[in-house]
Amino acid sequence: xxxxxxxxxxxxxxxxxxxxxxxYEKAQKYEQEGNYKEAMLLYKQLAKNDKPDTEESSLSExxxxxxxxxxxxxxxxxxxxxxxxxxxxxxxxxxLASTFNLFPYKENYxxxxxxxxxxxxDRKQAETKFQISVKxxxxxxxxxxxxxxxxxxxxxxxxxxxxxxxxxxxxNYQPEVFVTIPYGKSDKTSLKGFKFGFLHESNGxxxxxxxxxxxxxxxxxxxxxxxxxxxxxxxxxxxxEKTDDNPDIEDYLGYGDFxxxxxxxxxxxxxxxxxxxxxxxxxxxxxxxxxxxxxxNSKNTFGYLQLSSGYGDSLxxxxxxxxxxxxxxxxxx
Numbered sequence: 001x002x003x004x005x006x007x008x009x010x011x012x013x014x015x016x017x018x019x020x021x022x023x024y025e026k027a028q029k030y031e032q033e034g035n036y037k038e039a040m041l042l043y044k045q046l047a048k049n050d051k052p053d054t055e056e057s058s059l060s061e062x063x064x065x066x067x068x069x070x071x072x073x074x075x076x077x078x079x080x081x082x083x084x085x086x087x088x089x090x091x092x093x094x095x096l097a098s099t100f101n102l103f104p105y106k107e108n109y110x111x112x113x114x115x116x117x118x119x120x121x122d123r124k125q126a127e128t129k130f131q132i133s134v135k136x137x138x139x140x141x142x143x144x145x146x147x148x149x150x151x152x153x154x155x156x157x158x159x160x161x162x163x164x165x166x167x168x169x170x171x172n173y174q175p176e177v178f179v180t181i182p183y184g185k186s187d188k189t190s191l192k193g194f195k196f197g198f199l200h201e202s203n204g205x206x207x208x209x210x211x212x213x214x215x216x217x218x219x220x221x222x223x224x225x226x227x228x229x230x231x232x233x234x235x236x237x238x239x240x241e242k243t244d245d246n247p248d249i250e251d252y253l254g255y256g257d258f259x260x261x262x263x264x265x266x267x268x269x270x271x272x273x274x275x276x277x278x279x280x281x282x283x284x285x286x287x288x289x290x291x292x293x294x295x296x297n298s299k300n301t302f303g304y305l306q307l308s309s310g311y312g313d314s315l316x317x318x319x320x321x322x323x324x325x326x327x328x329x330x331x332x333x
Contacts, residue, residue: 104332105152106133107290109304111328114158118323123169128161129326147181152197158314170316174201195219199234203315210245211315213237230259251276252284252311252318266294268333274312286310292333304330 114129133154140148154174160167178197183189196219202212217234233256241247254276262269268291275285288308295303306326313322 100136102134102136104133105135106154106332107131107292107304107330108133108332109328109330111304111306111326113328114324114326116322116324118321123160124163126162127169128159129157130159130328131156133332145181147179149179150177152176152178156314170203170314172201172203172315174199176200190222190224192221192223194221201315205316207245209316211318212245213239213249226263228261230261232256232258246315246318249318251278251282253286254284257286268292274310284311286312292330295329300331302330302333304328 109131111129114127116123116125116127119125131154133152135150135152138149138151142149152175154176155171156174157171158169160169176197176199178195178199180193180195182193183191184193197217199215199217200212201215203210205211214237215234216237217232219230219232222229222231235255236250239247254274257272257274259273260271270290272288272290273285274287276283278284286308287310288306291305292302293305295301304327307324308326309321309323311321312318313320313324
């Protein structure tokens, strides 16, 4: 999640060497002339150049995109006539490569084993848990604040894979619209950016298991060396008491959370803390520790261990205390 959420506010774009830039420009020229074969070879040459793992440049991302486009053009449209109009050519490339600018958002993971330490009458303790999360930029710099407006979608499922009929016990759906705004132009400020948006969350079930709520939220991002701090507050949009599926959800999930993210070499550690701030017998909280680590030297897949305890593990269990240990793989972090 670090490279997906934090980098979108304050990562510094690296420049490639002049030789790579020259090859890239030559490949672009070939592509504009309709010579996709030569363009693909040059893009492939650039893609094979050794680069540091930490390099995050817009040009390198473009190379990956252009190489994929060239490959698709060669495979599917190798007999295309030369297209003179650049705008028409761009449209054809989009069709052939099926690009629509979807990016990872939160973690995308698969846990074959997710174990609840407490026995429940309505489920087995061991189940499978997975999450799919993507975002799509809609507008950029619309208000001259260097902001980006996104549509995001996250789906988390708890699957009773080890039961007889293997039902999906619970799935939480989170569509949202949010805007990110960077802050600070140098290392002189620890505040790096803001994010605010509207989030709907529901489990898609009928009564009496239906759960849903709508929130407005604000996050801010701070950096202290390798440590990133992300405080978040939210406001639940009021609903009619007769239709509110979970009117007391704030008594369990509170009004915000606090996340600490610490990357160390190829590892990332994330601690999420949440509390309703009622310092009496009604105090409820939640803590989750995530550790992602190298997975067989893969740059795109990571080992993932998650430990969580408290209230709000899922919507259906928002008012139940869950102690869970999960492990598996993650495709993003």
